[in-house]
Amino acid sequence: MSNSEANSPTRDDQNEEQEMEQRGNIRLNLPEDGYEWKKYGQKFIRGIGKFRSYFKCQKANCMAKKKAEWCPSEPGKLRIVYENPHSHGSNNSTAAAGSSQSSNNANQYNLLTQVLGDQSFTSQRSSGSGS
DNA sequence: CGCCTTTGACCTGCGC
DNA sequence: GCGCAGGTCAAAGGCG
Numbered sequence: 001m002s003n004s005e006a007n008s009p010t011r012d013d014q015n016e017e018q019e020m021e022q023r024g025n026i027r028l029n030l031p032e033d034g035y036e037w038k039k040y041g042q043k044f045i046r047g048i049g050k051f052r053s054y055f056k057c058q059k060a061n062c063m064a065k066k067k068a069e070w071c072p073s074e075p076g077k078l079r080i081v082y083e084n085p086h087s088h089g090s091n092n093s094t095a096a097a098g099s100s101q102s103s104n105n106a107n108q109y110n111l112l113t114q115v116l117g118d119q120s121f122t123s124q125r126s127s128g129s130g131s
Numbered sequence: 132c133g134c135c136t137t138t139g140a141c142c143t144g145c146g147c
Numbered sequence: 148g149c150g151c152a153g154g155t156c157a158a159a160g161g162c163g
Contacts (some may be wrong), residue, residue, distance in 0.1 A: 040156075133163090135161090140157090141154105143151105144152090
């Protein structure tokens with residue numbers, strides 16, 4: 001086993017990723033959405049048999065929250081659930097693709113979650129923009 | 132030295 | 148009324 005890990009830095013890197021994945025370390029797969037998130041908790045959800053991470057917007061006046069969980073049927077796929085609208089605009093150009101929509105989306109999503117449910121929107125964010 | 136991340140424990144709400 | 152699950156807060160450790 002010494003040679004396999006000695007000359008395979010890529011594999012080592014992937015191995016690490018998988019190890020963290022098992023621990024529920026979603027931080028590695030956290031998609032940049034233009035906001036600063038702070039992880040404030042992690043829990044193993046028996047309902048889906050996977051870990052769920054809880055993020056909170058670091059902005060002082062922003063009560064926006066984000067939940068990240070692994071898709072039960074699609075290992076490696078991350079499902080992001082946004083809660084509460086942002087009281088400020090996105091300050092990250094990385095998410096320029098949706099920067100103008102981010103705040104708007106978060107706001108609309110809040111309504112959608114209550115009216116339609118998070119599936120339609122979450123599904124769009126996860127597979128629509130990811131893939 | 133400061134900031135961020137991770138882990139554990141506690142509290143609240145819902146269901147049976 | 149009790150039990151289970153989910154969610155949140157706080158403290159400690161590690162890394163930059």
